[in-house]
Structures are given as C-alpha cells and as structure tokens.
Amino acid sequence: MRSWTARFISGFCLLALTLWPLPAQDRAVIDQKLAQAIDQEIEKNRAEMVKVRRFLHMNPELGNREFETARLVAGKLTSLGLEVKTGVAGTGVVGLLRGTLPGPTVAIRADMDALPIQELNTFPYRSLNPGVMHACGHDFHTTIALGAATVLSAVKDRIRGNVKFIFQPAEEGLPPGEEGGAALMIKEGALDNPPVRAIFALHVWPELKVGEIGYAAGYLMASSDNFIITIEGKSAHAARPQEGIDSVVLAAGVINSLQTIVSRAIDPTEPAVITIGKIQGGTRANIIAEKVEMEGTVRTLSDRVRERMPVLMENIIRGLCGSYGASYSFKYEKGTPPVYNHPDLVQAMVPVLEKALGPGQVVPVKPQMVAEDFALLAERVPAFMYLLGVRSPGQVSAAPLHSPYFNPDERAIPVGIRAMCHLVLSALEQQASLKGTNSPAITR
Secondary structure (H helix, E strand, C coil): CCCHHHHHHHHHHHHHHCCCCCCCCCCCCCCHHHHHHHHHHHHHHHHHHHHHHHHHHHCCCCCCCCHHHHHHHHHHHHHCCCEEEEEECCCEEEEEEECCEEEEEEEEEEECCCECCCCCCCCCCCCCCCCCECCCCHHHHHHHHHHHHHHHHHCHHHCEEEEEEEEECCCCCCCCCCCCHHHHHHHCCCCCCCCCCEEEEEEEEEEEECCCEEECCEEEECCEEEEEEEEECECCECCCHHHCECHHHHHHHHHHHHHHHHHHHCCCCCCEEEEEEEEEECCCCCECCCEEEEEEEEEECCHHHHHHHHHHHHHHHHHHHHHHCCEEEEEEEEEECCEEECHHHHHHHHHHHHHHHCCCCEEECCCECCCCCHHHHHCCCCEEEEEEEEECCCCCCCCCCCCCCCCCCCCHHHHHHHHHHHHHHHHHHHHHCCCCCCCCCCCC
16 A cells, blocks of 8 residues: 555546546557658667767766766757756756647656676776776666657657656765755756656666566556664673673574564565665674674565564564663664556557557566666656666576676667657657646646
8 A cells, every 4th residue: 555645646646647548559659650750760870879878888977976977968958959957956957858839748767877886897888987887777778868859859840749858866876965866856846847747767677688678557666765773782702602692693583583574474465575785793703792783675565564664673673682681773764665657657658669669579577676766756747667678689698787797788779769759759649639738737
C-alpha cells in the first residue's frame, strides 16, 4: 500500500490521465511519413551521437560536479535552437523545444553523473578520470536525450506542443552536506513553466539485448533507505571473554536476525531486501571488540513494508543488545521512494514502442530492487521509465551495472533515440487532440 502522500500525488496524476486516450490499435502511433523522417535523422546523426557518448565516457564527472558535461549539453541544445537554462540544481540543464503547433508539454529526463569506480576496460575511449567511471550508463542516457533533441528539432513543424529536456545531476548520490538530484531539480522548477504533463526516462539494462525494451506498469524499481547500527559492548582480553561484552558476536547475531524480518515478518509476496554492506570493529586479534559499526541498505516496493522496516529492525537490535547488556544506536535514513510507472500511461505507450521497434522487442519485466531518484519526478507527474537493452547480440551475459567492466553496446543508442521520439510525439499527439489541453492537467 502506498503512503498517503504518494496516493495524494498519484491522485493528481490519475486526474491528469483520466482523459488520456487508451489506444486500441494505431491511434497512439505516429504516421509512417513522420516515422521515416525520424529514422532518417537518427541515421544522419548516428556517428555524431556515438562520438558524444565516447567523449562523455572518457570524461566522467561525479554528482554535483558535472561541469564539463553540463557545458557540452547546454552547447548542443543551444545550437539546436532550444531555450536553455543552466545552473538548475547546481549543474543541471533544462532545454525547451517549442513545437510549431500548439499543445501541452511532456518531458524527457536524463541523468549525467558517473560513479567513483576505477574502470578496468581497455578500449580506447575508456575513462581518463582516475577512479571515476560511467558504470551505470548515464553517458548513454545523456547521449540518447541529446539525440532525441536533435531529431525532434528537425521535425518540430510536426510537434503539437513542447518537449522539455531535463538533464539532471547527482542521481547516484550527493556529496555530504549538499542538495541536488531530482529533488532539487523539482524544487527549482524543472517541471514548471510550462508545466509538464508527462515525463519519460530510460535506463540501460544489460540483461536485455540490443533492440529490446523492458517495461512494467506500476512499480519498476524499489525504494532505497540507508541505516547505521552501532553496538557498544565492553573490551576485555580475548582469553577471558566472560569479563567483556563482545560486540563482534552481537553484531553477527544482529546480522543473522535481521534477515528473519524478510523471511518471517514480511508477507512473502512483498519483495524486500536488507543488506549489510559495511562492518567495522575491533582493534587486535586478542582483544574483545568494544564497538562495531555496520552500514546497510533496505529496498522495498511497498510503502507499508517500508514504514515497518525500521521498527522491526530496532526491535531486533534492542532485544539482542539488551540480553547481553550492550548499548546501541540505530540511525535510519529514508532515501528515494519506489519508481512508479503510471499504468494508464504505460498502457497507452506500449503499442507505440511495439510499432516503433517491431514484434517481440517490447517485453514485460518484473520490478527490480535497484533504485532511481526518477521516482521523485514520477510522484509529481505521470511517468514512464523503461529499460533499454544494451547486451550485444549473441552475448550470453554482460557485465552488470556498477561493474568496472560495464560496456554497453553502442548499437542501442539509435534504438533508445527512436523509442524516445516515438513516445514523446505520440504522447503529445494524444493529449493535444483532447479538448482544453491549453490548461494544465495537474493543479498544484
């Protein structure tokens, strides 16, 4: 069950889509002449888009530090004649393409930041920034959004409304003490002036092959919360454990017991993950450790489960520490909510993707337990994030996201551009065809 706030926001999103026409056949599909024009523009700019992607991959930048990336993005958008705002949420860029025909506004969101990972690939365009790598495909996301801007600018006489391009910093996380990411983009008006009626995004996905797109109606990705557990016992000689309170043994008990929350306290039909990713404690092999600190993450797809998690976790920690006479501290910090694809929007757009990409290329996927702060944008307006296949044809498996060997197939770039252009144009066509589209569908 979703939280009251999420349901309230979703109610506005539902209001926006109660009049959204659900295409039975080809009603949501752009005509053949426009589809051919899109393909011609993609082919004309294919080499340039690969060049842009490789430049971005060679020059990755961490969250809130995407200075050169933002400069490249702003320059490309300006050269296309878009209205460009820079410095949004620090290093973010927003471009507005006004179509020749009147209508509403839809948005494309792309994240720009890289990860603090040392790349181990050996191809010529590997990262030149030591310890920083585009290991999550944000170089692809940015390139595809720029490619869509290039193609759509060439056919703007056929656009009924506006397309807003939101290039977001800091999706992977913020430097300590800083604001940023989707939350700050929203705060600084990225979804306003003109108001966005629907928003699209993609994420590269190495489990799908090039040419394929994965989708889910409803939840696509999980919430992401973080926690720190500190257990304080009593130091003693390792040969006389009865004189101390062993925080290492207690930590082991806590780790094991926390897993029973998922297996015994949560409905087995409700996905949840508790992971301890970091543990530190002790000073020497022959000394009972006085203190152990653990850090971890919690992932859920349900607001009800998400709300219960910190209570269930602290009950276990308190009980175990109390039984041994140890003390503890427990800090639980909520992060991003789940990514929620509005079912009506998905239902309207899947036929568009099927027409654009061909039979069997658009496949339903299960919700994933990774997280994305696109979720915050999806709480404000109807949203559709899809998964873009980047595994090479014939390749049995590919390096996963966040791997130092991550290497998505660049043949997916034109697929992503085509999909995004068809989605945006079809969404605008649907909404512009309704009466009263000059007024915003969502009132805030």
